[in-house]
Amino acid sequence: MPVNRLQRDFFARSSHEVAPDLIGVTLLVDGVGGPIVEVEAYDQDDPASHSFNGRTSRNAVMFGPAGYAYVYRSYGIHWCLNFVCAEPGRAEAVLIRALQPANGLDTMRQRRGVDAERALCSGPGKLCQALAVTGAHDGLPLDEPPFELLARTQTPAIATGTRIGLTKAAERPWRYGLAGSPYLSRRF
DNA sequence: CAGTGGATGCTCT
């Protein structure tokens, strides 16, 4: 029984289309991960987006083709993982904010230093620590190891809300999540 | 529970 892996053209659409479609998709990094339960969309006309002020060395991957990882350091401490979307140059991306820990639980617990399952991947920084995603993954294609993205088999109930932690464009309802999931970074 | 503040490093002005 072959598993359905996401093709690169899955991401060659607006981040606003891709974001809700990612809820329920299983993300694995070296076999560790689980179904995505929370994401946020960003685009170039978005004052909160890293791409808003044009291309720089940090955000260069966002301006490239869809289907690649954009990883940046947050608050000097954490890493955050994005999937680049849309046509090259549009600089759209989806931030992966939370997933349900399913594969490699013990590895995640060791990396995170906590035991509670709901604390392992319930936030973008936590998720990258649990999956060992770092700046070394910036610019890597999502359809090749160490990444593995498995298509969902059912259409989940999607909740929407405003994005988290922003000081600009905070009112845009571009946060998507699995309704009722206990593994969200915050309730909707 | 809610709210506050510190850690920490890199990017951009």
Add this chain to the structure above:
DNA sequence: GAGCATCCACTGT
């Protein structure tokens, strides 16, 4: 030199 797409520990109800 300011400002973060965060997390955790700590305070006070």
